[in-house]
Amino acid sequence: MSDISFLSQLVTQSRRDILRMVHKAKSGHPGGSLGCVEFFIALYYTALEIDDKFSLDGINEDVFFLSNGHISPVFYSVLARKGFFPVYELNTFRNINSRLQGHPSVQKSLPGVRVASGSLGQGLSVAVGAALAKKLNNDSKISYALLGDGELQEGQNWEAFMYAGSNNLDNLIVTIDLNGQQIDGSTKDVLSLGDIEAKLKAFDWEVIVEKEGNNLEKVISVLKLAKTMTKNKKPICILLHTIMGNGVDFMMHTHDWHGIAPNDEQLDLALSQNPETLKDF
Amino acid sequence: MNYINQGEKDTRSGFGDALLFLGKTNPNVVGLCADLTGSLKMNAFKKEFPDRFFQIGIAEANMMGIAAGLTIGGKIPFTGTFANFSTGRVYDQIRQSIAYSNKNVKICASHAGLTLGEDGATHQILEDIGLMKMLPGMVVINPCDYNQTKAATIAIASHEGPVYLRFGRPKVPNFTPENQSFKIGEAIVLKEGSDVTIAATGHLVWEALEAAKTLENENISVEIINVHTIKPLDEKTILKSVHKTKCIVSAEEHNYLGGLGESIARVITQNYPCPQEFIATNDTFGESGKPHELMDKYQLNSVAICNSVRKVLKRKS
Numbered sequence: 001m002s003d004i005s006f007l008s009q010l011v012t013q014s015r016r017d018i019l020r021m022v023h024k025a026k027s028g029h030p031g032g033s034l035g036c037v038e039f040f041i042a043l044y045y046t047a048l049e050i051d052d053k054f055s056l057d058g059i060n061e062d063v064f065f066l067s068n069g070h071i072s073p074v075f076y077s078v079l080a081r082k083g084f085f086p087v088y089e090l091n092t093f094r095n096i097n098s099r100l101q102g103h104p105s106v107q108k109s110l111p112g113v114r115v116a117s118g119s120l121g122q123g124l125s126v127a128v129g130a131a132l133a134k135k136l137n138n139d140s141k142i143s144y145a146l147l148g149d150g151e152l153q154e155g156q157n158w159e160a161f162m163y164a165g166s167n168n169l170d171n172l173i174v175t176i177d178l179n180g181q182q183i184d185g186s187t188k189d190v191l192s193l194g195d196i197e198a199k200l201k202a203f204d205w206e207v208i209v210e211k212e213g214n215n216l217e218k219v220i221s222v223l224k225l226a227k228t229m230t231k232n233k234k235p236i237c238i239l240l241h242t243i244m245g246n247g248v249d250f251m252m253h254t255h256d257w258h259g260i261a262p263n264d265e266q267l268d269l270a271l272s273q274n275p276e277t278l279k280d281f
Numbered sequence: 282m283n284y285i286n287q288g289e290k291d292t293r294s295g296f297g298d299a300l301l302f303l304g305k306t307n308p309n310v311v312g313l314c315a316d317l318t319g320s321l322k323m324n325a326f327k328k329e330f331p332d333r334f335f336q337i338g339i340a341e342a343n344m345m346g347i348a349a350g351l352t353i354g355g356k357i358p359f360t361g362t363f364a365n366f367s368t369g370r371v372y373d374q375i376r377q378s379i380a381y382s383n384k385n386v387k388i389c390a391s392h393a394g395l396t397l398g399e400d401g402a403t404h405q406i407l408e409d410i411g412l413m414k415m416l417p418g419m420v421v422i423n424p425c426d427y428n429q430t431k432a433a434t435i436a437i438a439s440h441e442g443p444v445y446l447r448f449g450r451p452k453v454p455n456f457t458p459e460n461q462s463f464k465i466g467e468a469i470v471l472k473e474g475s476d477v478t479i480a481a482t483g484h485l486v487w488e489a490l491e492a493a494k495t496l497e498n499e500n501i502s503v504e505i506i507n508v509h510t511i512k513p514l515d516e517k518t519i520l521k522s523v524h525k526t527k528c529i530v531s532a533e534e535h536n537y538l539g540g541l542g543e544s545i546a547r548v549i550t551q552n553y554p555c556p557q558e559f560i561a562t563n564d565t566f567g568e569s570g571k572p573h574e575l576m577d578k579y580q581l582n583s584v585a586i587c588n589s590v591r592k593v594l595k596r597k598s
Contacts (some may be wrong), residue, residue, distance in 0.1 A: 107383070122374055126353075126378055133354030156343055156346065163337065163338065
């Protein structure tokens with residue numbers, strides 16, 4: 001495992017990547033991306049057991065699915081920093097002919113991406129299917145997924161929650177990014193999700209709540225805990241409370257930065273709050 | 282060549298029997314069903330390979346996503362439900378998680394079209410060919426009888442990429458060869474002729490053969506093409522035929538909008554413009570009734586094909 005100071009540097013650098021990618025493309029989704037930086041760093045650097053070389057089938061390695069594909073900036077940043085593809089390719093985000101599509105795609109074989117996402121509510125079913133394939137293959141590794149909280153309003157998620165719970169699918173770890181925000185406002189105001197913990201428990205899931213989803217060490221710990229709970233007849237869900245726009249003061253605690261890019265001044269201000277640690281792309 | 286009705290059999294049984302065969306011969310083949318195991322004839326596969334059969338419940342969107350996920354790890358998932366629930370109900374799941382993601386999923390759809398019968402229009406999809414052929418990379422197949430459905434099911438397991446396989450509920454004449462080889466994208470000329478081409482798919486292929494008997498008595502020489510694969514369309518075979526006959530009738534159990542006929546129209550207008558008539562439903566929903574009553578009412582039968590042939594011949598001259 002990498003040491004925590006290096007991982008903290010990665011968190012800051014990934015924030016810079018996100019801001020600079022979205023600024024350069026003049027479009028994209030910085031808010032949710034910034035809120036999930038600690039999760040992605042913890043996941044890729046401490047939790048996932050993956051091979052050096054990416055393969056679509058992911059046999060005998062952990063697989064990860066991003067359901068809320070609009071937070072592609074953080075996904076791409078961490079994949080690149082982890083070595084799935086060259087860091088300089090982050091320059092091409094949302095450009096024509098780029099492998100870094102606005103929402104993740106497999107059409108141009110971007111290493112690290114196994115299924116397209118963007119149209120919400122579909123990733124959990126895919127992660128369930130991959131977990132089933134692992135069972136059939138006697139593959140002891142885990143299927144992971146990240147879901148946004150807003151996308152829980154899509155009914156397909158609940159079909160998949162029901163299926164995984166009813167079928168004791170215990171090689172599946174799902175994290176829900178609870179930032180409480182969606183495009184039209186707070187999830188509470190748009191369509192309240194109610195007591196998600198109680199709902200998932202009623203669907204026969206193990207639920208772990210982590211209130212400090214932007215505390216890197218806490219996220220590392222909760223992912224570790226989740227792994228210890230696998231192979232025990234129940235799927236596992238981490239309810240990860242995060243702050244949208246985390247790390248950039250004027251982007252935090254608001255849905256305003258869900259899907260817009262900072263201008264030049266805003267970028268400078270945001271970057272000044274996150275000094276370069278590794279090297280900018 | 283004469284095609285003899287070897288007995289009435291449902292095309293869905295061809296699917297079920299082939300799936301059982303694939304279960305025995307290809308360990309990566311898995312089956313998924315959304316609470317219609319009996320209707321899809323998947324019971325034998327389920328019984329023989331319980332670990333490779335997934336009862337998803339009445340949750341077709343989840344079924345399509347799970348199927349996409351199962352391919353990650355090398356499985357070849359065959360999903361089974363009615364055509365309506367295999368397409369329209371789950372279009373975006375297929376579009377993003379299967380087609381755009383280029384997943385090796387076989388979407389197997391029974392009870393397509395009017396011949397679903399008494400359940401009525403909620404279940405009788407007449408738009409599915411159009412929906413599926415519009416998806417980039419999707420192969421669309423509509424075999425004509427039991428033997429061909431069985432052969433097609435076996436063939437698609439060896440094709441890498443998403444496939445939509447459409448078949449039906451009722452027992453219909455089984456007339457193509459047993460244990461035939463099935464080549465995706467290669468239309469079959471069932472009968473050669475020189476005056477008119479009939480390009481038919483699915484249940485309408487037998488009707489075309491029946492129509493030919495009547496038309497031959499009127500000294501009309503009919504060429505019949507079984508277009509079992511709508512996408513990729515066998516443009517070569519169709520164009521070769523119309524170069525000879527200089528007119529064509531397309532026949533399908535589907536809305537003329539988005540169906541086989543429109544695919545053919547694109548090919549002939551680009552390459553060899555000539556008169557075409559369409560046997561298809563006329564932008565309408567279906568209704569309850571016995572399969573043959575519905576096919577008669579909506580003019581998807583040999584009589585209607587004969588009338589269209591006479592009409593297209595007049596237009597040619």
